[in-house]
Amino acid sequence: MQQYSIDLIRLFKFSFHQYKKYSSFIIGIAVTYYVLAIIPQVYVMLYSPEEPSGQLQILSLALTVFQLFLSLGFFHIMLLLIDDNYVEVADLFNSFSPFPPYLMAYLLYMIAVVVGLFLFILPGIFIAIRFQFYPYYLLEDTHSAITALQKSYYQTENLTLELFLFGAVVIVLNMLGALLFGIGIILTYPLTTMATAVIYKHLSSGVTAIPSDPYQL
Template sequence: MFSIKESIKYAWEKSKEHMELVLFTTLLILAVGSLTGGFGGNNQNDFSLIGLIAIIFGMIIKIGYNKIFLRIYDGETPKFVDIFKEYKTFWKYLGVSIIYPLVILGGLILIIVPGIIWAVRFSFSSIIVIDTKSGPVAAMKESYAITKGSFWEILLFWITMMLLNILGLIFFGIGLIISIPISVMAYVYVYRKLTKEKAGLIENPSSLIA
């Protein structure tokens, strides 16, 4: 089982270790995020053309950003340019980005509780797509599998990450330069811990007997 405290500590240490890369990639993410949020105002043509291009570009670098943190966890030494190299995963990532909120919305419409449960159980779908290049449905199935028995821990983790980023916003948004990479690195840490735990259970079937 993972520790939220350890995930944050690990994220902080790794962010410091790769400070320059983390800083510049995070600034790019924030800059593009601000750019995409600036469209949709006066000129409809600007929104439909430039805005759409900016949104697509934003998704591609978001994929690359997450991939960089996966590689850091795996002991590799990624470079800034790597944030642009994951464009081939775009369509699968787009698919899971559409399906995931629709599933959550469906659960919330039903009785609210299923929506919260599904939000937690499927919350690693996007990182699985980025990591394994799985399709959206396969990634969601895998996310559901690795989160089995860890609902409350993962829910508390996401609440902690949300509070961390709110804290980052309070400091005039500057704190996001710190809180965003820590959140993503902690997310990767928890994801890897869950996948390793699942692999351990498969290797030792007797541990499933309780």
């Protein structure tokens, strides 16, 4: 049985190094993502009437699906950058093939998390931790939503506590980023997404010490 361990300091040190290396591109992609995917949703949420019309509900649903599509492209870009692979702005918009299973996996994931949180809270947290890597498996390994969820679950078997601590750090960093007038999130969200991608790379390759070469300085 493999026993994984995560050195959070080294993990975020490497992620920050990659962020600095590609900072201009990452900032541009992050701003594009927020302007196209996040701001329209926030606007609709803030200015929707208490009883929205059918057209407004359809618009809100369309914006949510579009946000999920761009989020998959964003994950893909961060996954490429940690390996110093070539990326371009178009990569934010070209995840057409893995998107249908990603949408299905996302729905299953969110339903399971919400039900778990509603019942006893801890099961919801457990589910969120163990199944969180499904987007990366869909981008690199499989076109099956169920298979991606299964792989995430089984390959995080001995890493639950470590991933809980990692998740706590991710939440704190992104909250701090959001508090800085929302501007800090341009740093913290790509940073934490790259760190998550690094963990996935180790899980998929079976390397137990996280981070290890070539993902450490």
